[in-house]
Structures are given as C-alpha cells and as structure tokens.
Amino acid sequence: MPHGLPRKIRIAFILQMVMASLAIVVAFYVVAILFKYSFIQNTLQEEAQHYWQLYDASPAQPPPNTYNLRGYLVEAGYSSLSLPPDLRELRPGFHDLEQQGQLVWVDRRQAGTLYLVFLRSQATRMALWFAVLPAMLTLLAIYGATWLTYRSSQRLVSPVAWLARQVGRWDPRRPDVTELAPELLPADVQGEARQLAQALHGLGERVQAHIARERNFTRHASHELRTPLTVIRMASDVMLAGDELPPRVARGLQRIQRAGRDMEAVVDAFLILAREPDVAPQSEWFQVCEVVHQEADNARLLLGDKPVVVEVDCLQQPMLYAPPRVLHVVLGNLLRNACHYTDRGRVRVTVDETQVVVSDTGIGMTPEILASAFEPFFRGVPERPHGTGLGLAIVRRLCERFGWRVELESVQDAGTTASIHFAPVRGDTQQVPGAVPPA
Incomplete structure (x- = not known):
C-alpha cells in the first residue's frame, strides 16, 4: 500500500522534524548574531560606564585588562600614537574589526577616550556555549520526542494498516473474510479497529451468502423457468400438426408459440443480466x-x-x-x-x-x-x-x-x-x- 496511512504518518513526522529543525537553526543563528552584536555591545557599554565611575573616584585607575577584555585610555590632550594602529582612526561607538578579530567599543568623555576591545574568538566561543549548544540540545530533545511519538502512533495505526491490507486482498466477487474472524484477529487489534474488523467480517459473510443465493437462483431459475415454456411450445407444436384445426384455433396456437419464444428470450436476457459481468x-x-x-x-x-x-x-x-x-x-x-x-x-x-x-x-x-x-x-x-x-x-x-x-x-x-x-x-x-x- 504505497500511499497508506503509516507512510503518510511517517512523512508527516519527517516534515515536522525538518521544519522544527530549520526553525530552531534559524532562531539560534539569529540569537548567535544578536549575542555577538547586542550582548557584547551592551557588556562593553556597561564596562565603560563602570570604568568611568572608578576613574572619577581615582584618575589613576588603569583601563580594564582581563582574559576577555582589553582597555586603552587616551587622556584629553594626549596623542593617540600609544594605541594600536587599528584603533587610532575609530570614532565613538561600536566597531567590528573582522580582519583583526576584534569587537571594539569607543567611549569619549571630557577626561579622554576609552577603547575597550573584545576578541571575536572569545565572542564566538561564548556564542557556542550560550546559543549553538542549547540549539543542539533542543534539537536532540525534539528528535527524541518526535521519535517516541512516531513509534506510539505507529503502534496505534498498525491495527488499521493490518485491516486495510486484509481488505485490500479481497476479491470483490468472492471476499474471503476468514482472517477477520474474531478468534483469528491479532492481539494488538483492539478498540475501534476490532469493532471495524468484526463489522467487516459480518458484512463479508452477508455478501458471500448473497452471492451464493444469487448463483443458486440463477442456476435453478434457468431450469425451472425453461421447463414449463418447453412444455407449452411442444404442446402447441403437437396441436398445430393436426390437419383439421379451425383457422381461429391455429392463429391462437401460433400466438402462444410466439409468446413462448418471447418469454424464453426474456428469461435468457434476465439470466444474462444476473450473471457476473466477466462470465461470457x-x-x-x-x-x-x-x-x-x-x-x-x-x-x-x-x-x-x-x-x-x-x-x-x-x-x-x-x-x-x-x-x-x-x-x-x-x-x-x-x-x-x-x-x-x-x-x-x-x-x-x-x-x-x-x-x-x-x-x-x-x-x-x-x-x-x-x-x-x-x-x-x-x-x-x-x-x-x-x-x-x-x-x-x-x-x-x-x-x-x-x-x-x-x-x-x-x-x-x-x-x-x-x-x-x-x-x-x-x-x-x-x-x-x-x-x-x-x-
């Protein structure tokens, strides 16, 4: 059954997994981009604000310099030649130096200009942990839940599929309903599927009985209807063979013969219509x-x-x-x-x-x-x-x-x-x- 219910359910679950996977991949890709450019930017802004608060309290406060973050401060009135060459021409705001592998926040105040540099490799690693890895775990969870749901649905549908295969093998003219007998049904055919199987079994038995009655009627009617017609025809032939029949009687016997022949033709036609179409x-x-x-x-x-x-x-x-x-x-x-x-x-x-x-x-x-x-x-x-x-x-x-x-x-x-x-x-x-x- 190439287009049966199990195949359709399998295709539906596959499409569901593919669509869910695409949706999650796109969603977490967007999350990863936002993480790089929104989360990191906000983090650098907060670091810059925190630094300026410390600088206001103590101008000797050095710029941040950690494993993930590097800071440079150019005080007002001083040259920017102390900065790395890639940072000298940057204006205030957020910058993505892709070739240098850096994310830079430039914050200019009256006291000077602060440059905070976050390495792109660190941002990618953090995005992996906070976006890609959760996406993978979510996908695995969806695949597992979908597989369990599919197996459960397959078990629920298998009795209906079995019943469809049994009915699909029936010859419409001679349906074999033996396999649908209540005592021969598989153990997993329960509930509505079992009720349907029992109903089909009863219907099939009625169809078999009806076909048997029709065949018996056709066989017996062919004999029983022809016998009296044959007697009528033969009797009229014998009477017409007489030499001294009045014309009126002869015409009546001839009409009886014609009516008998017409009746035989009608009986034959009805019996032909009663037979199976493939019986020549x-x-x-x-x-x-x-x-x-x-x-x-x-x-x-x-x-x-x-x-x-x-x-x-x-x-x-x-x-x-x-x-x-x-x-x-x-x-x-x-x-x-x-x-x-x-x-x-x-x-x-x-x-x-x-x-x-x-x-x-x-x-x-x-x-x-x-x-x-x-x-x-x-x-x-x-x-x-x-x-x-x-x-x-x-x-x-x-x-x-x-x-x-x-x-x-x-x-x-x-x-x-x-x-x-x-x-x-x-x-x-x-x-x-x-x-x-x-x-």
Whole structure:
C-alpha cells in the first residue's frame, strides 16, 4: 500500500522534524548574531560606564585588562600614537574589526577616550556555549520526542494498516473474510479497529451468502423457468400438426408459440443480466436481418387493425456475435414501444453495417420525457395502458452488457428514432460477445 496511512504518518513526522529543525537553526543563528552584536555591545557599554565611575573616584585607575577584555585610555590632550594602529582612526561607538578579530567599543568623555576591545574568538566561543549548544540540545530533545511519538502512533495505526491490507486482498466477487474472524484477529487489534474488523467480517459473510443465493437462483431459475415454456411450445407444436384445426384455433396456437419464444428470450436476457459481468454468455454468429424480420412480424400482429405499416429496410446483411435472443429482446421492446405510441403512419427498421435504427411517426416525446426515458418504471404517457416502464431500462442494460450504444431522438408529435450501434470486433479472429466482424 504505497500511499497508506503509516507512510503518510511517517512523512508527516519527517516534515515536522525538518521544519522544527530549520526553525530552531534559524532562531539560534539569529540569537548567535544578536549575542555577538547586542550582548557584547551592551557588556562593553556597561564596562565603560563602570570604568568611568572608578576613574572619577581615582584618575589613576588603569583601563580594564582581563582574559576577555582589553582597555586603552587616551587622556584629553594626549596623542593617540600609544594605541594600536587599528584603533587610532575609530570614532565613538561600536566597531567590528573582522580582519583583526576584534569587537571594539569607543567611549569619549571630557577626561579622554576609552577603547575597550573584545576578541571575536572569545565572542564566538561564548556564542557556542550560550546559543549553538542549547540549539543542539533542543534539537536532540525534539528528535527524541518526535521519535517516541512516531513509534506510539505507529503502534496505534498498525491495527488499521493490518485491516486495510486484509481488505485490500479481497476479491470483490468472492471476499474471503476468514482472517477477520474474531478468534483469528491479532492481539494488538483492539478498540475501534476490532469493532471495524468484526463489522467487516459480518458484512463479508452477508455478501458471500448473497452471492451464493444469487448463483443458486440463477442456476435453478434457468431450469425451472425453461421447463414449463418447453412444455407449452411442444404442446402447441403437437396441436398445430393436426390437419383439421379451425383457422381461429391455429392463429391462437401460433400466438402462444410466439409468446413462448418471447418469454424464453426474456428469461435468457434476465439470466444474462444476473450473471457476473466477466462470465461470457453463450454466443454465436447470426444474421441481424433475420432477427429484425422475425420481430417485425411480431410487431405487425401486435398492431392489429391500426393504420400503421411496419417496414424493414436491410441496407446491409451484418453478422453479429452474441446470444440471438438478446437482440430479440432489445428489438422487441423498441418495436413494441413504437407500435404502442404510433396511431397512424409507419414504423421502419433500417439495418446497415454497424447499427439498427427503429423510427416511427408516433406521438414523440418532450425533452423532459426523453431525458428520463431509460429510467426504470418511468412512463412518459401514463394514460396509455401499455407497458410497465421497464422496457427501455432493460434495453439499456442489455446494450451496456454487450458493449452496444443505444440512443434516442424524438420530436413531440413527429415521432421517435431509436438507434443501436454495435461494437466492432477487435482483431481478425477474436470473438467478442456483442460485436460485429470488421469490414
């Protein structure tokens, strides 16, 4: 986990130490400079004032001459040639003679001029003891406190990091929650981390149970739903084989067969949607126009006596690699909608190399209705009794499942156009469910 919580905490502590170190180094550097130029200057001023007090009491008082401080006095009316050459031209005030390694305070009074010289080496040594050494000790104290805080934080975060690693190894489709069982949790996983682990363990078990139920339902539903449909189809085939069936009965049996085939297609489509996306459905190459003609025949029967004509225009003869019943469901829903909402005129299905277009001259849709047309249970014209509002939602889900793109265009009182764009095969021989072969 390259960007996990422990790494972020480690980076935060490192940045904290670096920033604190820089701040302390800069602060003590400033302190060292101030020590040299402010503390030493004040010290020399006080030494000069103290000397003049002693001089007023006794003019024979010699200038200061110690290990750190040297003093020179030029009394009024006397030449400054007795001074070292570097001090002769100095005016009253503080001077930093860097080349000579001296800090000089010149104090002029009526009795004469006093020169106090402090060696820079002594000032540097004192700054080391009073500024740099405390800075080093402070830095060491900060490093030690930061390290202890980091180790404590690492111990607090380690259960969460362990839990994140366990969850990160889960397969979303088959989460293995064994390691999060309460009896298998490490001893350091306590408090909120233990509660979270137990909650995830319970959630994972529920997900596993849900996946198992879904798989069992898909497996059993595939068998249980197909069995009665097969019986209905076979029974209708036997009845249609008779020689003396009245035309009305024959038409009814044919409608039963078509409804049974439609129901089988819907069951197959629902089972495909219920499976995992990475489970490839059973696909085959088939002629798109054959499916279009079959669904157009069903739509003509649905129209009854309506003054509406269903036309099929196959500009090309494309092949499609997919479950044929899926395209039956998609086209069947689009054609049923077109027939339900077209009171007169025509419904046309146009097929070319990569798409199927269903257009009608029906009542059309407003922009507001068109924006919600694919939502489940949405019905643009509730007063019309046809449908439950699931047809277009199923169409979109099936198209997304096979990489198709479905589009709707509509003008109110002028009609609606629905387009299904198929995905091309990637490569020369690769068979991708839902794709058409390359041109």
